Every structure is written in C-alpha cells, then in structure tokens.
Amino acid sequence: MALVIYNSLSRKKEEFVPLHPGRVNMYVCGPTVYDYPHIGHAKSYITFDIVVRYLRYLQYNVLYVQNITDVGHLLDSGEDRILRGAQREKIEPMVLVERYTRAYFEAMDALNVLRPDISPRASGHIPEQIQVIELLLQKGFAYERNGSVYFDIARWPAYGKLSGRDVNEQLAGARLEINEEKRHPADFALWKRAEAEHIMQWSSPWGRGYPGWHIECSAMSMKYLGESIDIHGGGMENQFPHHECEIAQSEAATGVPFVRYWMHHNMVLVNGVKMSKSLGNFTSVQKALHTYNGEQIRFFILSSHYRSPMDFNDEAIKAAAVGLERLHATWHLLRRMEESAPEEGNNAQAEELGERMKNQFEREMNDDFNTPAAIAQLFDHSREINKLLSGPVTRSAVVTVRQMFGQLAGDVLGILPREQQGFMTADPFIHLIVRLREQLRTLKNWQLADEIRCRMLELGVEIKDGKAGSEWQYKR
RNA sequence: GGCGGCGUAGCCAAGUGGCUAAGGCGGAGGUCUGCAAAACCUCUAUUCAUCGGUUCGAUUCCGAUCGCCGCCUCCA
Structure with a gap:
C-alpha cells in the first residue's frame, strides 16, 4: 500500500505523489528565536522529523528547508518579538537571535531531531523578500501606502481556501485595531515602514523598513525549493492567517500552485489548555530534559498521532x-x-x-x-x-x-538509545566490572555481587542476571 | 457570531459499517530464578459522551444535545 497523507487543503487523506519522481521538496515553518524552545516546538519538529525520516526510508531524496524567523514577527502591541527579547535581556538583537538559535538546535539534537538541510534566516534574505514584493506590486496584487506595502485581498478571491473562511464574514478588527492604511481589514503587510527607533530596518524601494512576517516563507521556499513544493508543514494555529497568506502571495507572484500537500499538527496542552509562550504556561525543552531523557520525550510525543492534541503531564510520560x-x-x-x-x-x-x-x-x-x-x-x-x-x-x-x-x-522513529560519541566511553570498563562480578557469582559470593549491582545502579548502570550470564544497560 | 477538531478501560492511546474494539502503563495470578530485575504465559472495555435516525447490522455514517479544545490577523 502506498503512502497516504492527510492534506489540510482537501481535508482528506490523499496518496502521496511528489512533483518529481523520487524526490521530495519540503518546507516547515521554523521557530521565532526570541526565547527557549518549549514542548510545543518539540511536538512540531519531531512530527516533521518523522516525515523526513520515513520518506528517506522509502528511498526518496528529500530536501528539507526550515526557516529561522529573526525579524518581522510582531506582537499584539506592534513590537517586534526579537526587539522585545533584546530589550528584556539588554543585548543586541542579533546576539539574542544567535543565543536562541543555538538553544533551539541543542534542544532538537537532544530530542534526536535531524537538522534540516537548510536553515535560512529571514534577516539574511531581505533582497529575496523585496523581490517577491516588487513582483506582487507589478502584477497589481499589492499596494503601497506611506512606505508600507500590503497584499490586496480583493484581488485574490481564493483567499481563505485553506482554512475554510470567508474574510468578509470575519469580525474585522476583532482583536487588533483596524489599520487605516489598509483597503480591506484582511489585507496583510508585506513590508512595514520603520520608525526611526526601530533598530532592525533595511533600505527598500519604499524607504526604510522591514519585512512582514509571512513573506519570508514564500521568498525562502521559492529560493531553495522552487515555485511549487511537495510538502509544507506547520502547526494548526498557523493555518490562518499565516499559511493562507503564504498561499496568496506565493501563487499571486508565480501563477503556479504553491504547495501540493499541507500538513498541520495539533497542539500540546497543559491541563487541557494550549501550551504557548503568550499564555506563559510552557515547559521548556531544557527543563523537561532535567527530568526525562530525549528518547523518552520523543517516544511520548510519538505515542499519540500528530493530528491529535497531546496533554503534557508527568503521569503519562512516566x-x-x-x-x-x-x-x-x-x-x-x-x-x-x-x-x-x-x-x-x-x-x-x-x-x-x-x-x-x-x-x-x-x-x-x-x-x-x-x-x-x-x-x-x-x-x-x-x-x-x-x-x-x-x-x-x-x-x-x-x-x-x-x-x-x-x-x-x-x-x-529515532527512539533507540544513540551510540555514545567520543573516542572512549565507559562501556569497556563497565563490561570488565560485569565480567568480574560474574566470576563472583560462580563462586557464590552473593554479598559482594549484590553490593556491586546495587552500587552500579546508583551510578546509572543496571545489571540484570540471566541464565546465560549478566546483561547491563544505562539507566536514567 | 463564523470556521475546524475532539469525547474509546483506573491512566495514556490506535482503530473498524459485521468475525475476539490494537498497543503501552497500572492491577491480579502463574512460569523461570541464589536474591533482585527482566523475559514469557493467563486475566483485566457485552462496550466506544448522551439521545434519536439510516441500515439486516453502527463505536464507525447522518442529525441533535452535553462537555472540552483550537483558530477568527500573537503562537510550534
């Protein structure tokens, strides 16, 4: 039986057929690096790690791109997340970005998540983003106002096809104040004018500014994977508006379908409510790793399906x-x-x-x-x-x-213990002790044999005696 | 208000229009064993939120109700 993937676009399971036989181009929305990664990130990137590993197991040549968002992702207040984080820690924005990018990769390494083939940064792809915006302006899908550029929803009737929404029925400005510059409340920013105090800004045909959040994914996906890609992954909460915007701007710019298979994973809950940075109820991966090892967390996440919500609680993980x-x-x-x-x-x-x-x-x-x-x-x-x-x-x-x-x-699945790295591990020494202890057992020196077993367990090595001899393994 | 998802044993969690509703944890009993552990064997849901409908037959499809969750321009 062939591989079948649930495609959010059709809301059905579909047989997977890549655009080019034998190869798969895949893009996944990466983290915004302004804080430590939490268990929600773990579920997301483990989910797509499995997709990549399984596709490779099936002999596909997979090119996996996952962005690092380091500019343009704004808070409700209109502040850039990166600048907010930099103020909080009193460091340069790019120092903050570097710090949390490293923390992100370290956490993912611990969870045995393979690194993407390319991890492009948004701030490193400003010209590419400007290029896509210019194309959209030329084609009449966008308009400029006072140094900002917005996507014109009215020119793109398919907007809402992924999330099943009619933008005209949504409550305009339900949470955010209506921006007077926009023609339609659902129009979204491709480029934002920067005020003088906004540190992260670049020159553009429309003056000093910075890119909108959505455009980076379209620009970088096109650059590294081409105009049409096989799989685009992300969290369900990004289905609208983020992915909807990506589809609109990408397809308006290129005139070809952007993504063949959209995959969305469900959320991590804590006591029944979503774990998120904005709610402050998150457990960082680093903190979870104090209690559990990477395989245990990974195994727990894989023991429920990626499209189901997962409640992160100690009883279930144990x-x-x-x-x-x-x-x-x-x-x-x-x-x-x-x-x-x-x-x-x-x-x-x-x-x-x-x-x-x-x-x-x-x-x-x-x-x-x-x-x-x-x-x-x-x-x-x-x-x-x-x-x-x-x-x-x-x-x-x-x-x-x-x-x-x-x-x-x-x-x-990546759930077996990994081989120890480095030129020498404790293994041969443990092996020697276990062998010597076996000799004690043949001499029926139970007292000393039991003491060794007990002390070794305290040091994190479990010895089990069987008929054919003793086995040992690391225990955490 | 609009869109989408979920409700399966004490807990976690798959699944299917009909033969015995996976698997793990926990629990009970047993085999093995210097002890301990592991391993192995047996048992642990007449029932899938509730109520209707379609059907020869529904946990599975449809409708309603209740409960929970996500999104509606912040999020993995």
Missing part, C-alpha cells in the same frame, strides 16, 4: 517511559546475542519475522504517519523477538532481526 524500556531491553538483548550466538543453524523463522515486522510497520506508517499504531507493532515484534531469542538461534538470524528492528525503531 508510563510511556516504562513502556519504552521494554523496547530498549529487546534492543540490548539483540546487541548482546549478536556477539554470542552460534553460526550454525536455520534462519527461516528470523527471515519470516523480519519481513513481517517490515510489512506491518510500513502499513501503519503509510497511513498518514500513524506512529502510535507503528509503535504498537513494535511492542508485538519485541515480544516475538524475545521469544525467538530465548530458544536456539543463529548469529545471522539475530543480525537479520536486529537490522530490521534498528531500522524501524532507530532510523525511522
């Missing part, structure tokens, strides 16, 4: 983390058996299991990246593997199953 231990235990067992299993014997059962693991996992993932169902399959596979490994088994059988398990749970 329960998920215990479940993840089962998958890790199977992984450790596979790794250990790979070294100890004999060469001789029959592999038919392992071949059959590996094939079934692959088919069942793909069946779930092909259904709009159904990670909770795919994880459920892994639990079933895990049980089967444990049973297989408790009987006579050959090394090549173990390798077959280990490779498949590693590919599905590790490469695609």
Whole structure:
C-alpha cells in the first residue's frame, strides 16, 4: 500500500505523489528565536522529523528547508518579538537571535531531531523578500501606502481556501485595531515602514523598513525549493492567517500552485489548555530534559498521532517511559546475542519475522504517519523477538532481526538509545566490572555481587542476571 | 457570531459499517530464578459522551444535545 497523507487543503487523506519522481521538496515553518524552545516546538519538529525520516526510508531524496524567523514577527502591541527579547535581556538583537538559535538546535539534537538541510534566516534574505514584493506590486496584487506595502485581498478571491473562511464574514478588527492604511481589514503587510527607533530596518524601494512576517516563507521556499513544493508543514494555529497568506502571495507572484500537500499538527496542552509562550504556561525543552531523557520525550510525543492534541503531564510520560524500556531491553538483548550466538543453524523463522515486522510497520506508517499504531507493532515484534531469542538461534538470524528492528525503531522513529560519541566511553570498563562480578557469582559470593549491582545502579548502570550470564544497560 | 477538531478501560492511546474494539502503563495470578530485575504465559472495555435516525447490522455514517479544545490577523 502506498503512502497516504492527510492534506489540510482537501481535508482528506490523499496518496502521496511528489512533483518529481523520487524526490521530495519540503518546507516547515521554523521557530521565532526570541526565547527557549518549549514542548510545543518539540511536538512540531519531531512530527516533521518523522516525515523526513520515513520518506528517506522509502528511498526518496528529500530536501528539507526550515526557516529561522529573526525579524518581522510582531506582537499584539506592534513590537517586534526579537526587539522585545533584546530589550528584556539588554543585548543586541542579533546576539539574542544567535543565543536562541543555538538553544533551539541543542534542544532538537537532544530530542534526536535531524537538522534540516537548510536553515535560512529571514534577516539574511531581505533582497529575496523585496523581490517577491516588487513582483506582487507589478502584477497589481499589492499596494503601497506611506512606505508600507500590503497584499490586496480583493484581488485574490481564493483567499481563505485553506482554512475554510470567508474574510468578509470575519469580525474585522476583532482583536487588533483596524489599520487605516489598509483597503480591506484582511489585507496583510508585506513590508512595514520603520520608525526611526526601530533598530532592525533595511533600505527598500519604499524607504526604510522591514519585512512582514509571512513573506519570508514564500521568498525562502521559492529560493531553495522552487515555485511549487511537495510538502509544507506547520502547526494548526498557523493555518490562518499565516499559511493562507503564504498561499496568496506565493501563487499571486508565480501563477503556479504553491504547495501540493499541507500538513498541520495539533497542539500540546497543559491541563487541557494550549501550551504557548503568550499564555506563559510552557515547559521548556531544557527543563523537561532535567527530568526525562530525549528518547523518552520523543517516544511520548510519538505515542499519540500528530493530528491529535497531546496533554503534557508527568503521569503519562512516566508510563510511556516504562513502556519504552521494554523496547530498549529487546534492543540490548539483540546487541548482546549478536556477539554470542552460534553460526550454525536455520534462519527461516528470523527471515519470516523480519519481513513481517517490515510489512506491518510500513502499513501503519503509510497511513498518514500513524506512529502510535507503528509503535504498537513494535511492542508485538519485541515480544516475538524475545521469544525467538530465548530458544536456539543463529548469529545471522539475530543480525537479520536486529537490522530490521534498528531500522524501524532507530532510523525511522529515532527512539533507540544513540551510540555514545567520543573516542572512549565507559562501556569497556563497565563490561570488565560485569565480567568480574560474574566470576563472583560462580563462586557464590552473593554479598559482594549484590553490593556491586546495587552500587552500579546508583551510578546509572543496571545489571540484570540471566541464565546465560549478566546483561547491563544505562539507566536514567 | 463564523470556521475546524475532539469525547474509546483506573491512566495514556490506535482503530473498524459485521468475525475476539490494537498497543503501552497500572492491577491480579502463574512460569523461570541464589536474591533482585527482566523475559514469557493467563486475566483485566457485552462496550466506544448522551439521545434519536439510516441500515439486516453502527463505536464507525447522518442529525441533535452535553462537555472540552483550537483558530477568527500573537503562537510550534
């Protein structure tokens, strides 16, 4: 069965067919870097990390662009978020941007989110944005007023097709004061005139100013991925107005469809309400990482579907983390058996299991990246593997199953423990201690053996004694 | 007021017009075992918010009601 993706544009699941066979161009709305990333960001970027990883698993050549917004994203008060943050921390705006861009990547690294192929910054693409705005003015889709440029909604009847809205029925100025410069209340800024005190400003054909929030995505998407792209991802809260504006300005400028598949993930809730910076009820990724490790947070996020809301609470994460231990235990067992299993014997059962693991996992993932169902399959596979490994088994059988398990749970879902980096880890020393302790056990020196096990656990290494010897793993 | 989503066991969470409603956590019992843990086996929703309708048959489709959430120019 082929991959099916829920397309927000049609509100249906559609078979995925990329514009160019074998390659996928994908753009995801990145963070505005004025504060630490929170769990909501984690859900967003883990969601699209899975999309990229699975598409690559399916042998697509994926080019993944995710912007860094560092200008033009305004608060209700009209202040730029970046300038506000810079004032708060009493530093230069670009120092703030650099600080939180790094914090963002560090957090995503900890969550085992692969970095995008390109992470373009809005402030580094002012000429490209001006170019798109000029094109829109030439074609008559935009107008200039007092040094600001607005998109003319009246010239673009399709505005509202993504979010199912009729702009004329929306309450004009429901939350924001009506801007007298606009012809229609729904017209949105492509370029804003900068007052003298506004530090972040650039020269433009319309005077000193700065770009509107929406235009960066259109300009950078076009620059790196072309006029029509396969997948554009983002949060549901950005469906309107942000993505609606992107479609309008992009398609008005190029005359071709902007995005083939729009993907929107649902929100993270805290006690039933949305987690957001503006509500102040967010948990930063850094803070969550004090309590849980990256795989645990990632696994918890993947244990509900990306289009479902997710309530971030300790009870649920702890329960998920215990479940993840089962998958890790199977992984450790596979790794250990790979070294100890004999060469001789029959592999038919392992071949059959590996094939079934692959088919069942793909069946779930092909259904709009159904990670909770795919994880459920892994639990079933895990049980089967444990049973297989408790009987006579050959090394090549173990390798077959280990490779498949590693590919599905590790490469695609990214929930297996990662190899330690660096030229030397504690592993060989732990291994030595475990071996020595095994000798104590054969001598029935239970007291000392138990003390070593207990002290090692305090140091974060769990030792389990089995019939065939002792196993160990890091425990956090 | 407009647009969209959700309500499945003690908790988390898939799913389907009809055979036994996945999986995880928790709980109960068992096998194994120096102990501990793991692993394995068995059990743990006559029922899918409520009420109607369509249908031979609905948790699934339709309508209404209740509850919760998001968006309506700030957000991942």
